[in-house]
Amino acid sequence: MKFEQLSFGQIRIDGVDYGHDIVIDRGEIRKRKKKPSKKFRDSFGHTPLSLEEEIPWKCRRLVVGTGTGALPVMDEVRHEAERRKVELIILSTEEAMDLLKRRAESTNAILHVTC
Numbered sequence: 001m002k003f004e005q006l007s008f009g010q011i012r013i014d015g016v017d018y019g020h021d022i023v024i025d026r027g028e029i030r031k032r033k034k035k036p037s038k039k040f041r042d043s044f045g046h047t048p049l050s051l052e053e054e055i056p057w058k059c060r061r062l063v064v065g066t067g068t069g070a071l072p073v074m075d076e077v078r079h080e081a082e083r084r085k086v087e088l089i090i091l092s093t094e095e096a097m098d099l100l101k102r103r104a105e106s107t108n109a110i111l112h113v114t115c
Contacts, residue, residue: 001100008113010113011113021113022110023110026058026059037049037052037053040074055077056110059107061086061087062089063091063099064091065091065109066093068092
């Protein structure tokens with residue numbers, strides 16, 4: 001997987017532009033379905049990553065790109081990662097892309113690109 005470009009509201013992977021948050025699950029890219037987490041928005045000021053979403057847990061490492069730091073990750077997600085013995089790494093999306101370029105083996109990701 002080749003991470004080529006990141007700009008506000010857009011990410012390019014393998015020559016394909018995505019204008020929305022994405023989930024990378026064992027090499028497959030899909031749109032992040034954040035609607036289940038919207039009910040927590042008022043508590044965080046932004047729609048957080050919650051256990052209500054389809055989180056790609058089948059991995060050793062889960063990288064969450066928070067945009068410029070705007071995407072909150074709920075404590076329940078952190079606890080579930082620990083319970084499943086999945087290394088959870090939370091970084092800005094730019095830093096997450098750099099990490100994925102170097103260490104993508106057994107790694108899934110959720111990347112926030114809109115802020």
